[in-house]
Amino acid sequence: MTDTPTATISPALIAEPGHSWATVRDALHARGQRWTPQRRLILDVLAAATGHVTGTEVVERCRAVDPEVTPSTVYRTLDVLEELGYLHHSHGAGGREEFHVLPAREHAHLQCERCGRSWEVTPDEAARLLDGLARDRGFRVHLGHLSIAGVCADCAG
Amino acid sequence: MTDTPTATISPALIAEPGHSWATVRDALHARGQRWTPQRRLILDVLAAATGHVTGTEVVERCRAVDPEVTPSTVYRTLDVLEELGYLHHSHGAGGREEFHVLPAREHAHLQCERCGRSWEVTPDEAARLLDGLARDRGFRVHLGHLSIAGVCADCAG
DNA sequence: TTTTGTGCAAAAGTTTTGCAGATAT
DNA sequence: ATATCTGCAAAACTTTTGCACAAAA
Numbered sequence: 499m500t501d502t503p504t505a506t507i508s509p510a511l512i513a514e515p516g517h518s519w520a521t522v523r524d525a526l527h528a529r530g531q532r533w534t535p536q537r538r539l540i541l542d543v544l545a546a547a548t549g550h551v552t553g554t555e556v557v558e559r560c561r562a563v564d565p566e567v568t569p570s571t572v573y574r575t576l577d578v579l580e581e582l583g584y585l586h587h588s589h590g591a592g593g594r595e596e597f598h599v600l601p602a603r604e605h606a607h608l609q610c611e612r613c614g615r616s617w618e619v620t621p622d623e624a625a626r627l628l629d630g631l632a633r634d635r636g637f638r639v640h641l642g643h644l645s646i647a648g649v650c651a652d653c654a655g
Numbered sequence: 656m657t658d659t660p661t662a663t664i665s666p667a668l669i670a671e672p673g674h675s676w677a678t679v680r681d682a683l684h685a686r687g688q689r690w691t692p693q694r695r696l697i698l699d700v701l702a703a704a705t706g707h708v709t710g711t712e713v714v715e716r717c718r719a720v721d722p723e724v725t726p727s728t729v730y731r732t733l734d735v736l737e738e739l740g741y742l743h744h745s746h747g748a749g750g751r752e753e754f755h756v757l758p759a760r761e762h763a764h765l766q767c768e769r770c771g772r773s774w775e776v777t778p779d780e781a782a783r784l785l786d787g788l789a790r791d792r793g794f795r796v797h798l799g800h801l802s803i804a805g806v807c808a809d810c811a812g
Numbered sequence: 813t814t815t816t817g818t819g820c821a822a823a824a825g826t827t828t829t830g831c832a833g834a835t836a837t
Numbered sequence: 838a839t840a841t842c843t844g845c846a847a848a849a850c851t852t853t854t855g856c857a858c859a860a861a862a
Binding site for chain 1 (some may be wrong): 815816817819820
């Protein structure tokens with residue numbers, strides 16, 4: 499991994515600034531915490547991330563917009579947002595943390611080891627496995643933390 | 656994670672030196688590669704690891720036996736062994752690489768987020784999920800790379 | 813004004829790499 | 838003899854932490 503392109507980030511990667519983060523802001527305030535420009539930027543980046551992003555990616559995309567933003571701020575904010583429940587993280591193919599904004603329903607990720615693309619796996623699809631593990635072992639799977647690696651249809655040829 | 660105990664490693668963690676690694680040695684030779692004391696030690700450590708170990712753990716356990724062994728040697732050997740197919744790695748709760756010697760049949764891991772214990776998930780148990788993904792999406796899951804996080808029966812109370 | 817957040821810089825932890833010398837074949 | 842391995846040291850990379858100053862409430 500020597501290729502860490504500080505490339506220009508496509509505008510599409512940053513959510514439209516008009517997005518209302520009122521709920522998050524209120525949740526922060528309810529805990530005596532602050533609503534800052536940096537936190538809004540980080541949320542914009544997360545919201546624009548289709549599926550998931552690594553910590554490094556969030557840092558890069560934030561810095562592409564505002565070079566003043568530092569890694570420490572990003573990581574600390576990701577922690578806060580996860581505590582608030584607006585964010586989950588799992589571990590992708592490279593073993594790096596992958597964050598995603600909490601969607602309507604929790605889902606797992608399917609990740610192709612060859613092309614790197616990823617898809618969501620809904621609770622329905624995973625139901626049989628989850629139910630089986632719950633029934634046989636009493637194990638409750640944390641679906642949002644589940645990353646399934648393999649080879650996708652296209653790459654299998 | 657400031658606690659990296661260089662603690663004495665229980666003898667139980669190292670496989671009996673009598674173990675025959677003839678197959679691995681032959682596979683190495685078949686590729687023009689060398690059979691070295693360091694590689695044998697690393698295999699002993701891996702074989703004694705119940706289920707999985709992180710790269711750091713392999714390093715520590717090797718050094719507990721022979722302090723001369725260096726991280727670079729361990730990581731390079733792990734790569735070689737994985738290329739040969741004697742080893743697989745996945746990513747555990749902390750996102751760190753977890754290696755395990757390739758068992759008779761490939762299996763996934765179930766890992767409790769509270770107590771940290773882990774169990775094997777057999778292909779049978781995961782079959783429904785795997786078959787579903789293969790049928791509906793043409794996605795072939797890499798079972799040995801699958802680490803399922805959640806809460807175990809004991810911790811759920 | 814008081815507490816929380818930020819940027820900076822430095823550290824921590826894991827894994828990788830370059831290289832000269834050692835070793836397996 | 839010769840290509841592969843090893844140990845050492847240093848680097849790469851991601852993530853964390855301490856601290857003084859800035860900013861939010």
